[in-house]
Amino acid sequence: MTITGVLTLIAILASGTYLQLSVGGDLFNTRKQQVLADSARATNAAQRLLEASDAQDRVGxxxxxxxxxxxIRDASSSQMIALQRMPNQSFSSEAPQDSATEGLASGVITQDLVEMVxxxxxxxxxQSVTLTxxxxxxxxxxxxxxxxxxxxSAGTYGLYIGYSLADAEQTLTYVQRTLLVTALFLMVLLxxxxxxIVRxxxxPIHVAAETSRRLAAGESDVRMPEQGDEQFDVLSQSFNDMADSLQNRISELAELSQMQQRFVSDVSHELRTPLTTIRLAGDVLYGQREKxxxxxxxxxELLHTQVDRFERLLTDLLEISRYDAGSVTLEREPTxxxxxxxxxxxxxxxxxxxxGSDVRLIAQGGYLDxxxxxxxxxxxxxxxxxxxIEHGEGKxxxxxxxxxxxxxxxxxxxxxxxxxGEATLRVFDRFWRADPSRKRTIGGTGLGLAISLEDASVHNGWLDVWSAxxxxxxxxxxxxxxxDVPIGHSPLPVVPADEIDTDGGGDRR
Structure with a gap:
């Protein structure tokens, strides 16, 4: 609508300017021809009167x-008359004085016009002039x-007759006003x-956009209504078929995901009973290992260590399955x-x-719950x-x-x-290790950082890493x-202060 309005305004301005110039030019030319004919008629009448006169002195x-x-007034339509004796003539005391009526008495007649005459x-x-x-x-x-x-001996005089174009200006003003009103009417109408037309x-496009937004918001049963137009009804039908297909596919994926999560949860629960038995038997053997x-x-000893790791792995798998199923509930309390x-x-x-690592705690804040x-x-x-501790190399x-x-x-x-940098990007992936050949000293399950990221996310928090x-x-x-209050900014930098002071290197996520 804006583009159409701008283009229409340009077209109206161009056509209006052309019409104004054309009408103004025609009015001026027509009026000029009338003025020249009127002036010629009045000049001839005046010259005939002069030729028939036998005046010889100033009174005459x-x-x-x-x-x-x-x-001149009888022969023309103007009352503005000026009479000026031509320069460069010999002085004559009998010659009449220059005279001019009110409209031509204020320097309207230019020296250029006098010289041309x-x-x-x-x-x-x-000559075009401005009249008072x-x-x-x-x-x-x-x-x-x-x-x-x-x-x-009076000599030669210049006769100057002034004609006002006020009537032509009024006509042009009326034309301009008519063009303006017509332009405004056309703009409003267009x-x-x-x-x-745009509505x-x-x-139908707005309906499609709103339907898409509702689908994206999770309303999987929303569909596009028919618009009563053959082409748009084809669009509605195609869109609804796509929505049906997506809903079926999402339902299948959701069912498969639930089955997978249920399987992991059931397996983890089922493994706890034999694991408990193995743990009890292993503890008995572990207590008698000296014999x-x-x-x-x-x-x-290996059996005891691996049973511990297996138990932690089952616990982590159960926790991950709860996050995947979306069944995690926070027990918030002032902490x-x-x-x-x-x-x-x-x-x-x-x-x-x-x-061999010295752990130091620096508590700059965080004392309030x-x-x-x-x-x-x-x-x-x-x-x-x-x-x-595991990767700190005793530092x-x-x-x-x-x-x-x-x-x-x-x-x-x-x-x-x-x-x-590549390892930093994958550090929160499940069961991923930066160096698979590195010996585990703590016996982690490979799910610790993944669960930590989920714990931070469920709090609406952040877990960031910097490493080099x-x-x-x-x-x-x-x-x-x-x-219910979002985090404005973290009170701690992710890049350590000693790294910022040097070159700020490393990768962060």
Missing amino acids: FNALVIAMRSA RTGDESQYW NPDGSTSAGIVVGSQLTFPG GLLVWT LVFR LDTTAARTV NLVRIAEETVEGMASLAEAA AELDARRVRRVIQNLLGNA PIIVTVDSNETAVAVSVRDFGVGMT PGRGSSFRLTLPRKR
Whole structure:
């Protein structure tokens, strides 16, 4: 509609300008021809009167000028008359004085017109001027000049007759007003027409867009109604067929997903009974390992370790299956993040000491309670700290806690092997390991970071990572203070301060 309106306005302006110029030019030319004919007639009448006169003195010439003005007024339609003696003539005391009526007495007659009348070969010359009306207003006009020869020693005079074009200006103004009203009417009419057509044409498209939006919002049973038009009904039918196909496919995928999740959950539950039996038997053997020979004792120790890992794996699989099924419910309560971090660091102190790592806790903030699921937050910090101990190569580990008006955050920084950019992008994938050949010292299941990411997401929080080969890694968990208040920004940077001060290298996610 905007493009149509702009193009229409340009077309109307162009055509209106052309019509205005054309009408104005025709009016001026027509009026000019009338003026020239009128002036020629009046000049001839005046010259005949002069030729028939025998005036020889000033009194006679003055009477002759009065009679000549009367003849000019009778022979023309103008009352504006000026009489000027041509320059470069010998002085004559009998010659009448220059005179002009009110309309031509204010310097309207230019020197150029006077010179053309004096030296030209034509019988009359004209010039466009601005005339002052009796009421003080101004209007366009034409002054026509011609020569008159007085009898005796009076010499040659220039006769100038002024004609007002006020009537032509009024006509042109009326035409302009008519064109403007017509243009406005056409714009409104065309706008209404285009608006009506656009609504008729785009109404089915708006219906399709609204139906698509509702489908995307999860209303799988919504369909496009028929529009009463053959072409649009074909579109509606095709769209509805596509929606039916998508709904069937989504239903199939949802059913398969539920079956898969149910299978994982059922298998995990079913495995717990034999696992419990194996665990009890293994504990008995593990308690009697000192009475066994070396090979059998080593076998019992391996069995005990793998049963522990198998039990943790079943627990993680059950947790992942709950996330996949969307059945996770948070048990929010006022939680002190600094307290959780302290308890986690103390609980894993022996493991860090065995690995040769010194774990330091820096609590800059986070002492005020936040609405969190303490069990899940503790699990995330345990996973992050366990990874830092395993990959920290015995170097210090820094755990930092801070907060701001909308969020609380904890970061775990190690100075170990680090990861490449490609590894950083996959670090939260299930069962993925950056270095498969690396020995596990803690016995992780490969699901810890994946579950940690889910725990952060279910809180509407963030879990970010920065890492660089040979310079270590930094994981940052950011959680909202209130469940309905979004995080403005994290109180902790994902890139460690020591890396920002150097070159800011590494990869982040």
